[in-house]
Amino acid sequence: xxxxxxxxxxxxxxxxxxxxxxxxxxxxxxxxxxxxxxxxxxxxxxxxxxxxxxxxxxxxxxxxxxxxxxxxxxxxxxxxxxxxxxxxxxxxxxxxxxxxxxxxxxxxxxxxxxxxxxxxxxxxxxxxxxxxxxxxxxxxxxxxxxxxxxxxxxxxxxxxxxxxxxxxxxxxxxxxxxxxxxxxxxxxxxxxxxxxxxxxxxxxxxxxxxxxxxxxxxxxxxxxxxxxxxxxxxxxxxxxxxxxxxxxxxxxxxxxxxxxxxxxxxxxxxxxxxxxxxxxxxxxxxxxxxxxxxxxxxxxxxxxxxxxxxxxxxxxxxxxxxxxxxxxxxxxxxxxxxxxxxxxxxxxxxxxxxxxxxxxxxxxxxxxxxxxxxxxxxxxxxxxxxxxxxxxxxxxxxxxxxxxxxxxxxxxxxxxxxxxxxxxxxxxxxxxxxxxxxxxxxxxxxxxxxxxxxxxxxx
Numbered sequence: 236x237x238x239x240x241x242x243x244x245x246x247x248x249x250x251x252x253x254x255x256x257x258x259x260x261x262x263x264x265x266x267x268x269x270x271x272x273x274x275x276x277x278x279x280x281x282x283x284x285x286x287x288x289x290x291x292x293x294x295x296x297x298x299x300x301x302x303x304x305x306x307x308x309x310x311x312x313x314x315x316x317x318x319x320x321x322x323x324x325x326x327x328x329x330x331x332x333x334x335x336x337x338x339x340x341x342x343x344x345x346x347x348x349x350x351x352x353x354x355x356x357x358x359x360x361x362x363x364x365x366x367x368x369x370x371x372x373x374x375x376x377x378x379x380x381x382x383x384x385x386x387x388x389x390x391x392x393x394x395x396x397x398x399x400x401x402x403x404x405x406x407x408x409x410x411x412x413x414x415x416x417x418x419x420x421x422x423x424x425x426x427x428x429x430x431x432x433x434x435x436x437x438x439x440x441x442x443x444x445x446x447x448x449x450x451x452x453x454x455x456x457x458x459x460x461x462x463x464x465x466x467x468x469x470x471x472x473x474x475x476x477x478x479x480x481x482x483x484x485x486x487x488x489x490x491x492x493x494x495x496x497x498x499x500x501x502x503x504x505x506x507x508x509x510x511x512x513x514x515x516x517x518x519x520x521x522x523x524x525x526x527x528x529x530x531x532x533x534x535x536x537x538x539x540x541x542x543x544x545x546x547x548x549x550x551x552x553x554x555x556x557x558x559x560x561x562x563x564x565x566x567x568x569x570x571x572x573x574x575x576x577x578x579x580x581x582x583x584x585x586x587x588x589x590x591x592x593x594x595x596x597x598x599x600x601x602x603x604x605x606x607x608x609x610x611x612x613x614x615x616x617x618x619x620x621x622x623x624x625x626x627x628x629x630x631x632x633x634x635x636x637x638x639x640x641x642x643x644x645x646x647x648x649x650x651x652x653x654x655x656x657x658x659x660x661x662x663x664x665x666x667x668x669x670x671x672x673x674x675x676x677x678x679x680x681x682x683x684x685x686x687x688x689x690x691x692x693x694x
Contacts, residue, residue: 300371350576379664399443422525437479481648632669
């Protein structure tokens, strides 16, 4: 409060900016992101009495984008009036992912101007993604990447997990009430909570499951690990009820990848991994006993792979996705530089699917291959830094990186949406802030063996 009063009383802009403490920027970014994370649950709670749907979250996305723009302007003014802007090698190295995402925005704006559609400035009535929506997603990355304090980064990642966990709890309570009322242990399939489509819910569940699983493997305190094991089990059970195969495959692949990575780095506790696998097995048994399982879906996936390799009825494979991907590749080839515009695939894809159900093809089809390249470049830069730091990466960064990787795998089978796409940009920002900060007390180096008792470096 005293700092705020000094800012108001400052005789010049330069002096006012000098009174703004560095922690203000981090706290401002944290509050904005937590506001967005709380919004879906609040909108879900008031939907029936007020008629306000989850679609309002699209407007809140834009608010986050405006907040990021405001914070960026303050930081720019602070640099100009203080040390000045120096575009040296160090600056470019530390800002490279953000600069690539800015290039992504710039290219999509140019592409949208060259190929305007009805959805360019307002989005459509379902996905609600306009030029401004895609730009606001980058705002999530910018805000999260400005938060360096571990306590605030933990709060943000915890906020993501809380959003998923509370949504799961309400879903499971509703399912349980139905089972009790019927008196028969028979579970429903295709639960979707407040999402427009059950696949969208599945992708969020997978992201939360990755965070909980990593926490169960790496959290220092045993009570926290036990709690996160329970959360992981609840999320996995809900994911089985949700019945989104792409999200399930993504969570499974990233889970195996994280365990393998921890083995290579010497950070894996075998008993914790066995506990996680045991919980997963129990959840699967419980789901199968209630008539819900993933085995039939996996068999279907194998049949789809065989159909694609043989060329027989390949277009119908993957719930028709293979055919959509082939058609979308033809569209990309016809306009590779600037794409065809937002929602341009709506009238061109067969079956009324509207989008290719592959986010990478979607970006290329809408905005051109250069836009997709810039987006992928930002992802590569961030994960390359994570790989370079290896054992020095702290736990919060591992949680966020696993969640991002899970989303990116599931993105091969889904579309961007105003309530799921911000998650990957937000968590990617958390990862980048983690690998930009100095080494912290619990970070590991190759010369510091892991203590079995405390999971911190021995002196």
